[in-house]
Amino acid sequence: xxxxxTDWPLEPNALTREIESRRARGLPVIDLxxxxxxxCGFSYDSAAIxxxxxxxxxxxxxxxxxxxxxxxxxxxxxxxxxxxxVDPDQIFLTAxxxxxxxxxxxxxxxxxxxxxxxxxxxxLFDFLAGLNDLExxxxxxxxxxxxxxxxxxxxxxxxxxxxxxxxxxxxxVVHPNNPTGxxxxxxxxxxxxxxxxxxxxxxxADEVFSDYALDGQSRLTHAARDAVLTFxxxxxxxxxxxxxxxxxxxxxxxxxxARRNAVERLEIIADTYLSVSIPVASAAAELLETRRxxxxxxxxxxxxxxxxxxxxxxxxxxxxxxxxxxxxxxxILKLDAGTSHTDDELATALAREDGVLVHPGHFYGFPDExxxxxxxxxxxxxxxxxxxxxxxxx
Numbered sequence: 001x002x003x004x005x006t007d008w009p010l011e012p013n014a015l016t017r018e019i020e021s022r023r024a025r026g027l028p029v030i031d032l033x034x035x036x037x038x039x040c041g042f043s044y045d046s047a048a049i050x051x052x053x054x055x056x057x058x059x060x061x062x063x064x065x066x067x068x069x070x071x072x073x074x075x076x077x078x079x080x081x082x083x084x085x086v087d088p089d090q091i092f093l094t095a096x097x098x099x100x101x102x103x104x105x106x107x108x109x110x111x112x113x114x115x116x117x118x119x120x121x122x123x124l125f126d127f128l129a130g131l132n133d134l135e136x137x138x139x140x141x142x143x144x145x146x147x148x149x150x151x152x153x154x155x156x157x158x159x160x161x162x163x164x165x166x167x168x169x170x171x172x173v174v175h176p177n178n179p180t181g182x183x184x185x186x187x188x189x190x191x192x193x194x195x196x197x198x199x200x201x202x203x204x205a206d207e208v209f210s211d212y213a214l215d216g217q218s219r220l221t222h223a224a225r226d227a228v229l230t231f232x233x234x235x236x237x238x239x240x241x242x243x244x245x246x247x248x249x250x251x252x253x254x255x256x257x258a259r260r261n262a263v264e265r266l267e268i269i270a271d272t273y274l275s276v277s278i279p280v281a282s283a284a285a286e287l288l289e290t291r292r293x294x295x296x297x298x299x300x301x302x303x304x305x306x307x308x309x310x311x312x313x314x315x316x317x318x319x320x321x322x323x324x325x326x327x328x329x330x331x332i333l334k335l336d337a338g339t340s341h342t343d344d345e346l347a348t349a350l351a352r353e354d355g356v357l358v359h360p361g362h363f364y365g366f367p368d369e370x371x372x373x374x375x376x377x378x379x380x381x382x383x384x385x386x387x388x389x390x391x392x393x394x
Contacts, residue, residue: 018351030386031357032374037241040377042297052286058279065271067093071284084224092250095275097233100250103269105132109169117172120364146324147182151191170202179373181325183219193227202229208238209328229254240291247280305376305383312387319394335370354389
């Protein structure tokens with residue numbers, strides 16, 4: 001009755017069962033995986049947000065496959081502020097970056113083909129690719145004082161790719177990556193462009209966290225790259241900390257003929273679904289504007305919690321070190337080499353004994369044991385208490 005693409009294991013894992021058990025018994029849970037900013041005590045300009053959603057334009061429906069032009073102009077203005085000129089006609093609005101991925105997978109690959117995605121990274125890629133009947137070929141990120149793309153490993157994966165693995169159609173880069181917090185370096189970007197040109201691959205650049213560089217330095221956006229066919233993704237969920245508004249976008253770049261062909265096909269895909277909410281799209285300019293009040297709050301929180309984490313890890317016998325993070329909302333702990341428990345066992349014990357929820361590294365595709373992933377968004381007092389319990393457990 002059901003398709004093979006939805007044949008997932010549906011039984012909750014041990015970590016989920018422990019958390020559900022605590023909550024059922026009314027016991028507290030300190031969630032150090034919380035990534036929903038609306039749950040983390042930030043101060044939103046509620047009046048401006050609600051006022052933007054009450055515009056008269058929200059009552060009129062004039063469907064456009066790319067999304068309302070005024071909203072696309074607002075997105076173009078966001079990039080212009082970052083020093084990049086983007087024509088509104090290069091922009092396609094979507095309800096989410098997940099939907100944007102699905103549109104691009106349909107555009108760039110046939111069933112049974114593949115996309116290359118970084119490892120470790122979003123666990124979402126396997127689900128999105130599977131729902132679109134594609135394979136994921138992981139390419140490695142390596143860590144030696146900082147995270148880098150293993151370009152030799154990527155080239156080797158491409159060389160081994162064949163019809164059995166799925167013909168590659170695109171390389172996904174996440175800038176900065178989730179959860180490693182690493183930006184794509186300029187030399188890595190140049191190598192990816194050259195590789196994509198030789199192999200006739202598109203680049204899908206996920207930049208949802210790109211406004212959150214912890215050193216305060218802006219990074220080049222892929223929306224400025226046109227050497228190869230490139231699709232840059234972002235949206236309100238992270239830029240303005242408004243995940244509930246469900247507005248994201250694709251910026252299409254590349255050589256003129258390839259870009260024109262992509263836009264023509266994307267128009268048909270987008271026109272098939274017309275998923276963008278007109279009230280939200282009508283409010284896009286105002287909702288983007290709220291980032292000016294939100295991003296300083298989030299960056300201050302990220303830095304404060306990162307400093308608290310580092311302070312605790314300096315204590316004797318902390319049992320872990322923090323890996324370098326350049327941007328984004330997450331931190332990774334590398335456990336001491338003598339740790340005898342698996343990441344799953346540690347995370348489950350933390351949940352059961354201490355009521356602290358963290359993610360084991362394998363959730364994000366870490367190839368070896370000894371990694372825990374934490375969100376830096378929780379309220380500082382809650383975060384500090386969770387870190388105290390975590391280090392005591394280690």
